[in-house]
Amino acid sequence: MSEHVYKTVELTGSSAASPEDAVRRAVERAAKTVRNMRWFEVVGTRGHIEDQKIAHWQVTIKVGFTLEGA
Amino acid sequence: MSEHVYKTVELTGSSAASPEDAVRRAVERAAKTVRNMRWFEVVGTRGHIEDQKIAHWQVTIKVGFTLEGA
Amino acid sequence: MSEHVYKTVELTGSSAASPEDAVRRAVERAAKTVRNMRWFEVVGTRGHIEDQKIAHWQVTIKVGFTLEGA
Amino acid sequence: MSEHVYKTVELTGSSAASPEDAVRRAVERAAKTVRNMRWFEVVGTRGHIEDQKIAHWQVTIKVGFTLEGA
Amino acid sequence: MSEHVYKTVELTGSSAASPEDAVRRAVERAAKTVRNMRWFEVVGTRGHIEDQKIAHWQVTIKVGFTLEGA
Amino acid sequence: MSEHVYKTVELTGSSAASPEDAVRRAVERAAKTVRNMRWFEVVGTRGHIEDQKIAHWQVTIKVGFTLEGA
Amino acid sequence: MSEHVYKTVELTGSSAASPEDAVRRAVERAAKTVRNMRWFEVVGTRGHIEDQKIAHWQVTIKVGFTLEGA
Amino acid sequence: MSEHVYKTVELTGSSAASPEDAVRRAVERAAKTVRNMRWFEVVGTRGHIEDQKIAHWQVTIKVGFTLEGA
Amino acid sequence: MSEHVYKTVELTGSSAASPEDAVRRAVERAAKTVRNMRWFEVVGTRGHIEDQKIAHWQVTIKVGFTLEGA
Amino acid sequence: MSEHVYKTVELTGSSAASPEDAVRRAVERAAKTVRNMRWFEVVGTRGHIEDQKIAHWQVTIKVGFTLEGA
Amino acid sequence: MSEHVYKTVELTGSSAASPEDAVRRAVERAAKTVRNMRWFEVVGTRGHIEDQKIAHWQVTIKVGFTLEGA
Amino acid sequence: MSEHVYKTVELTGSSAASPEDAVRRAVERAAKTVRNMRWFEVVGTRGHIEDQKIAHWQVTIKVGFTLEGA
Numbered sequence: 001m002s003e004h005v006y007k008t009v010e011l012t013g014s015s016a017a018s019p020e021d022a023v024r025r026a027v028e029r030a031a032k033t034v035r036n037m038r039w040f041e042v043v044g045t046r047g048h049i050e051d052q053k054i055a056h057w058q059v060t061i062k063v064g065f066t067l068e069g070a
Numbered sequence: 071m072s073e074h075v076y077k078t079v080e081l082t083g084s085s086a087a088s089p090e091d092a093v094r095r096a097v098e099r100a101a102k103t104v105r106n107m108r109w110f111e112v113v114g115t116r117g118h119i120e121d122q123k124i125a126h127w128q129v130t131i132k133v134g135f136t137l138e139g140a
Numbered sequence: 141m142s143e144h145v146y147k148t149v150e151l152t153g154s155s156a157a158s159p160e161d162a163v164r165r166a167v168e169r170a171a172k173t174v175r176n177m178r179w180f181e182v183v184g185t186r187g188h189i190e191d192q193k194i195a196h197w198q199v200t201i202k203v204g205f206t207l208e209g210a
Numbered sequence: 211m212s213e214h215v216y217k218t219v220e221l222t223g224s225s226a227a228s229p230e231d232a233v234r235r236a237v238e239r240a241a242k243t244v245r246n247m248r249w250f251e252v253v254g255t256r257g258h259i260e261d262q263k264i265a266h267w268q269v270t271i272k273v274g275f276t277l278e279g280a
Numbered sequence: 281m282s283e284h285v286y287k288t289v290e291l292t293g294s295s296a297a298s299p300e301d302a303v304r305r306a307v308e309r310a311a312k313t314v315r316n317m318r319w320f321e322v323v324g325t326r327g328h329i330e331d332q333k334i335a336h337w338q339v340t341i342k343v344g345f346t347l348e349g350a
Numbered sequence: 351m352s353e354h355v356y357k358t359v360e361l362t363g364s365s366a367a368s369p370e371d372a373v374r375r376a377v378e379r380a381a382k383t384v385r386n387m388r389w390f391e392v393v394g395t396r397g398h399i400e401d402q403k404i405a406h407w408q409v410t411i412k413v414g415f416t417l418e419g420a
Numbered sequence: 421m422s423e424h425v426y427k428t429v430e431l432t433g434s435s436a437a438s439p440e441d442a443v444r445r446a447v448e449r450a451a452k453t454v455r456n457m458r459w460f461e462v463v464g465t466r467g468h469i470e471d472q473k474i475a476h477w478q479v480t481i482k483v484g485f486t487l488e489g490a
Numbered sequence: 491m492s493e494h495v496y497k498t499v500e501l502t503g504s505s506a507a508s509p510e511d512a513v514r515r516a517v518e519r520a521a522k523t524v525r526n527m528r529w530f531e532v533v534g535t536r537g538h539i540e541d542q543k544i545a546h547w548q549v550t551i552k553v554g555f556t557l558e559g560a
Numbered sequence: 561m562s563e564h565v566y567k568t569v570e571l572t573g574s575s576a577a578s579p580e581d582a583v584r585r586a587v588e589r590a591a592k593t594v595r596n597m598r599w600f601e602v603v604g605t606r607g608h609i610e611d612q613k614i615a616h617w618q619v620t621i622k623v624g625f626t627l628e629g630a
Numbered sequence: 631m632s633e634h635v636y637k638t639v640e641l642t643g644s645s646a647a648s649p650e651d652a653v654r655r656a657v658e659r660a661a662k663t664v665r666n667m668r669w670f671e672v673v674g675t676r677g678h679i680e681d682q683k684i685a686h687w688q689v690t691i692k693v694g695f696t697l698e699g700a
Numbered sequence: 701m702s703e704h705v706y707k708t709v710e711l712t713g714s715s716a717a718s719p720e721d722a723v724r725r726a727v728e729r730a731a732k733t734v735r736n737m738r739w740f741e742v743v744g745t746r747g748h749i750e751d752q753k754i755a756h757w758q759v760t761i762k763v764g765f766t767l768e769g770a
Numbered sequence: 771m772s773e774h775v776y777k778t779v780e781l782t783g784s785s786a787a788s789p790e791d792a793v794r795r796a797v798e799r800a801a802k803t804v805r806n807m808r809w810f811e812v813v814g815t816r817g818h819i820e821d822q823k824i825a826h827w828q829v830t831i832k833v834g835f836t837l838e839g840a
Contacts, residue, residue, distance in 0.1 A: 003336065005309040006292040012216040012274065018090055020158055023187075024194060029215040029277055031192040040194075042185040045112040047093075049133070052101040054094060054110075056213065063189070064292065067309055073406065075379040076362040082496040082554065088160055099495040099557055115182040117163075119203070122171040124164060124180075126493065134362065137379055143616065145589040146572040152426040152484065169425040169487055196423065204572065207589055222286040222344065228650055230368055233397075234404060239285040239347055241402040250404075252395040255672040257653075259693070262661040264654060264670075266283065273399070298440055300718055303747075304754060311752040320754075322745040325462040327443075329483070332451040334444060334460075343749070353546065355519040356502040370648055373677075374684060381682040390684075392675040413679070414502065417519055432566040432624065438720055449565040449627055465742040467723075469763070472731040474724060474740075476563065508790055510578055513607075514614060521612040530614075532605040535812040537793075539833070542801040544794060544810075553609070580788055583817075584824060591822040600824075602815040623819070633756065635729040636712040642776040642834065659775040659837055686773065694712065697729055703826065705799040706782040764782065767799055 005067045006038065012060040019045055022059040036066040075137045076108065082130040089115055092129040106136040145207045146178065152200040159185055162199040176206040215277045216248065222270040229255055232269040246276040285347045286318065292340040299325055302339040316346040355417045356388065362410040369395055372409040386416040425487045426458065432480040439465055442479040456486040495557045496528065502550040509535055512549040526556040565627045566598065572620040579605055582619040596626040635697045636668065642690040649675055652689040666696040705767045706738065712760040719745055722759040736766040775837045776808065782830040789815055792829040806836040 013026030023042065030037060044060040083096030093110065100107060114130040153166030163182065170177060184200040223236030233252065240247060254270040293306030303320065310317060324340040363376030373392065380387060394410040433446030443462065450457060464480040503516030513530065520527060534550040573586030583600065590597060604620040643656030653672065660667060674690040713726030723742065730737060744760040783796030793810065800807060814830040 003294050003296065003305065005294070005306050008290040008292070008340070010218040010272075011277075012218065014213050014215070016213065025213065026215050027189060027192070027194055029279075032279070035192075037189040037192055039189060040187050047110050049097060049107040049109060052097075052105075052107055054097055060218070062290075067291075069309075069312070073364050073366065073375065075364070075376050078360040078362070078410070080498040080552075081557075082498070084493050084495070086493065095493065096495050099559075102559070117180050119167060119177040119179060122167070122175075122177055124167055130498070132360075137361075139379075139382070143574050143576065143585065145574070145586050148570040148572070148620070150428040150482075151487075152428070154423050154425070156423065165423065166425050169489075172489070200428070202570075207571075209589075209592070220288040220342075221347075222288070224283050224285070226283065235283065236285050237399060237402075237404055239349075242349070245402075247399040247402055249399060250397050257670050259657060259667040259669060262657075262665075262667055264657055270288070307749060307752070307754055315752075317749040317752055319749060320747050327460050329447060329457040329459060332447070332455075332457055334447055353504050353506065353515065355504070355516050358500040358502070358550070377679060377682075377684055385682075387679040387682055389679060390677050412500075417501075419519075419522070430568040430622075431627075432568070434563050434565070436563065445563065446565050449629075452629065467740050469727060469737040469739060472727070472735075472737055474727055480568070517609060517612075517614055525612075527609040527612055529609060530607050537810050539797060539807040539809060542797075542805075542807055544797055587819060587822075587824055595822075597819040597822055599819060600817050633714050633716065633725065635714070635726050638710040638712065638760070640778040640832075641837075642778070644773050644775070646773065655773065656775050659839075662839070690778070692710075697711075699729075699732070703784050703786065703795065705784070705796050708780040708782070708830070762780075767781075769799075769802070 006064045007067050008062045008064045009034070010043070010060060010062050012044075012058050014056050014058045016056045019057045019059045022057045023061055026059070026061055027063065030063055034063070034065050036068070037063055038066060039064045076134045077137050078132045078134045079104070080113070080130060080132050082114075082128050084126050084128045086126045089127045089129045092127045093131055096129070096131055097133065100133055104133070104135050106138070107133055108136060109134045146204045147207050148202045148204045149174070150183070150200060150202050152184075152198055154196045154198045156196045159197045159199045162197045163201055166199070166201055167203065170203055174203070174205050176208070177203055178206060179204045216274045217277050218272045218274045219244070220253070220270060220272050222254075222268055224266045224268045226266045229267045229269045232267045233271055236269070236271055237273065240273055244273070244275050246278070247273055248276060249274045286344045287347055288342045288344045289314070290323070290340060290342050292324075292338055294336050294338045296336045299337045299339045302337045303341055306339070306341055307343065310343055314343070314345050316348070317343055318346060319344045356414045357417055358412045358414045359384070360393070360410060360412050362394075362408055364406050364408045366406045369407045369409045372407045373411055376409070376411055377413065380413055384413070384415050386418070387413055388416060389414045426484045427487050428482045428484045429454070430463070430480060430482050432464075432478055434476050434478045436476045439477045439479045442477045443481055446479070446481055447483065450483055454483070454485050456488065457483055458486060459484045496554045497557050498552045498554045499524070500533070500550060500552050502534075502548055504546045504548045506546045509547045509549045512547045513551055516549070516551055517553065520553055524553070524555050526558070527553055528556060529554045566624045567627050568622045568624045569594070570603070570620060570622050572604075572618050574616045574618045576616045579617045579619045582617045583621055586619070586621055587623065590623055594623070594625050596628070597623055598626060599624045636694045637697050638692045638694045639664070640673070640690060640692050642674075642688050644686045644688045646686045649687045649689045652687045653691055656689070656691055657693065660693055664693070664695050666698070667693055668696060669694045706764045707767050708762045708764045709734070710743070710760060710762050712744075712758055714756050714758045716756045719757045719759045722757045723761055726759070726761055727763065730763055734763070734765050736768070737763055738766060739764045776834045777837050778832045778834045779804070780813070780830060780832050782814075782828055784826045784828045786826045789827045789829045792827045793831055796829070796831055797833065800833055804833070804835050806838070807833055808836060809834045 015021035085091035155161035225231035295301035365371035435441035505511035575581035645651035715721035785791035
């Protein structure tokens, strides 16, 4: 069980609500095509400003998942 | 339109409420003197502890804005 | 007063609720054994994914506190 | 529109002509299999030397593209 | 020949035996789905501790491979 | 003469032509409001992709200039 | 179970035999005073050279352990 | 009082005497145009060599100051 | 003798006089509770500004010491 | 053939024309004293500004070459 | 004795056997031309893949040695 | 004059007196074998502790010098 191989992909989620919500959206989207997700790591937090206000947050994460048949 | 020049300034907002609120306060304050803000990037999250509890969050951001007449 | 010596320890708090809550839990736990905490700095934000959803956030902070008798 | 999810892939293009051409080749090759590319970021510039001269440039970029159906 | 385009993927291999073995397992697993692998770079070495002993090593590598038809 | 004080500002120039041209545009724009510029350092090279091609380069530089009356 | 608080300490193990052995020695020594160790991360590999040969390896690790009563 | 907004500027002071003196000169020069300075951080120490000796030190600092009316 | 295990702690000393003095104060304070100190490494130099002048320097060091009984 | 030993030296080339030309000049100059150069890596791009225009580019590279008789 | 001056050179050793062996080869080769080597630090671990297997490891080290007559 | 090629070497000076003195010693020693030194950059400050006090400072610098005949 300790000898799995994991792959990491880098995703950026965006949300008008909060950085946490941006991460959740990225994980939800990944769930459609990637199985066995195990962890994430936040590698950058940015955002767009429109009309002098924060319009949305953009959070970049690395998501690790188990490769089957390792 | 793609050939603008942008300037970046570094600001630290603080808030007793949350790191997001600290970013919002920094962007609001910047809006008083800077026009055409376009994006921000979080470059550090710190905080002060008083009486053994989090007293306020301090979030440092870089804010980019379009320079007019480029 | 300006000539204190501070020590920094590195802690990781975890929370199913939010990254802020993970930081708060780390500070609360530290308060049981460390006195005179003064500041913290977030040095990493990670999380575990279970059943394709974020199960909990893990935030690593450095906490600085004044050493007495410096 | 602001709530897309993006994926980033890392590519290295090479060119005997120039580093810009190396980036262009990487983007062109990516266009064969990836849709909706939006931005790139240069993360490293290297090159091979043969017969004591620069034989080709190797530029590594991260390319971000919109994931459909986010 | 010098004008290939390469792609890099990030993998984490694990092994109870040694960090080298963890790398070998990651490369072996990648060989099942990726062709034309050319190089790897170690980007992190971690491990799990169980019963106060090293239970297994986890080594994260970037693996570069030639994209065909560049 | 060796005891000047310099200030650094961070600018991002963009250009459809090349990264060098993006730097030149940033320096030209800065020349309108900053005197005594002395050096620059490239701190990031990015770009936008439209219709699967590089639409423009965005190069971020730090520009140092002498403060008068130091 | 997911809401533990962890502490990290930084140790350097040394060994004439190999870097792996240096890590093992650091973990063994830590086991004398720290309970509930969970993971380690290698943060630096150095060594001493004597008589023009590698005399011993010095590997610095961060070791994370669960704080009880969190 | 905890909810100020701070701005950071980057300055390089130079001095034939010492790196400390270079920092002092940068802070003194900044005092002519910036109010409410609160802290600085050294981000680089360089120097020029003339006639095979250190001619002057150049120390780059970030200076943080409170923005009024935040 | 080459197979010791070392522990590193992170301390910040402060001094109105100079950064060197700040380091000395941190080492002196550490000497009260830590035995067998062997080396230090400067990891950050900051300071506070009061009345537009440097009020004190704050230097953060990592201090390494031999763990007995390794 | 795979068991060579390489040495790396750090050079800065400068050119009024372009950053590529600055790299070429550094490689050409190195060719006068170093044999068997194999690769280079760009580690920094800077430039001097005179009369408010880019006067020349300065590009720092690491150059790797095979040590004979390894 | 404490007031020596040291020089650091950067070498890359390669070995089909293991990363440790790659370091040993680099140190052995350096011993032919450099005297008084004192320490090394691993700054990068890479490798080549041939026929979908690790063909050899390439480890880059910095080697420090005492300059005589300092 | 602007199209010189520079080489950088890495040196560590040590001094019981101060970090500045350690840098001066490194530059003085380099002057015995290197001509046309132009600048230095501090890349690390460490020190040895003996009998619980700072025994000497060790400062690592990169020294740049003009290569003749470029």
